[in-house]
Amino acid sequence: MDRIRITGGQQLNGTIPISGAKNAALPLMIASLLTPDTITLKNVPNLADVSLLIRILRNHGVDTAVDGKRANGNGHQGDTLHLTARDIVDTTAPYDMVRRMRASFWVLGPLLAREHQARVSLPGGCAIGTRPVDLHLTGLQALGAEISLDGGYVVAKAPGGLRGGVVSFPKVSVGATHNVMMAATMAKGETVLENAACEPEVADVASCLNKMGAKIDGAGTHTITIQGVEELEGATHTVLPDRIETGTYAMAVGAAGGEVLLEGARADLLPSVLEVLRQAGLEVAETNRGLRVARNGAGLSAVNVTTEPFPGFPTDLQAQLMALMCRADGVSQIRETIFENRFMHVQELARLGADITVSGDMAKVRGVAALRGAEVMATDLRASVSLVIAGLMAEGETVVNRVYHLDRGFERLEEKLGSCGARIERLSS
């Protein structure tokens, strides 16, 4: 297993290209199941989760091709991916694949819409909590799907096809919104999704689906209306920039000091995060090439943050913010309301000398004068990058173990940070 070694104390200066959003690329790839024509996705990040989803989609009969790289000088342009599901050859998504990437559960809606049946493994638990799928299932049932559970699998059928309906989600769920929205594109009649997730990735997927011929209104708000169509066709779509990667590198600059242009980043994708970072003492400026983030000389101030669905502060940046606050002046309060078990980085940050106490869903972070490098272990995707951020500001050497979590969601992390002056290297086993 690879490890990452960081020698702290170096400022970051330069440019970091922001990749396409993982959390949009995955559902966009899954949307290819809805049409026999080719979906071309540009700016797809080169990540382990993307490669795994390619394998999963191939299993259903999707042909995939990735364009070769050309030297075009656009460092932040990701891969171009062509996906063609001419025929669905298998409507089963096996346990061995779904357990490794929860988002692959979202094939359920598209398979039901197109093939009127699907058998998809329940994803099981994961490091950050129980993560149920009840909202996906009740949403699809509202569109007429008959659902039963059999041997750890969701068996769904819609003889004669799905029909439109009203789905009022009792809780905001990104995944359930993607799943049911994709299913509804080819249901008969009108579907209304109330209390839908309004994350920018949902709007991005809806915009691609509309290019494919779907009739979706209101994506990006809490009410999405979908008029079902008979069939969908091919389209070309560029994945929006990754707001979580943007926030992560902004916090890395906050941790290390210096000034970095986050190339291709968009401020409108993370309004609450930028507000929090400004409160913490970072300078953030919008430019026509992206966001310029700086912390020159000034110390960090403590902040109080609660994670919330968009446009609130995202749970996917909670661990990174906590790492940053370890060195802030004063006591920060960070409340996690989305996932129940998302403080596993706390014990690892403590190994570097952080002073954090957790009570229920609240973490109190008392800023300390210095962190000291140590060996730590990544527990999940976002937790792992929080340890990298802590390592950037710790004295001496920090070694992060189990970095395969990082590779799931951060493209060329060592290269991006290293090119701005961080002393960071991958130790291959």
Ligand code: UD1
């Ligand atoms: C997506 C993101 C993930 C992010 C999360 C919250 C992707 C690939 N993943 O995950 O990075 O952290 O949104 O922004 O886009 N819930 C239920 N029943 C359900 C579904 C969800 O109770 O059927 C609960 C979850 O346990 C959680 C909350 O709803 O407490 C939000 O989860 P959800 O938005 O569904 O997260 P994901 O879509 O899995």
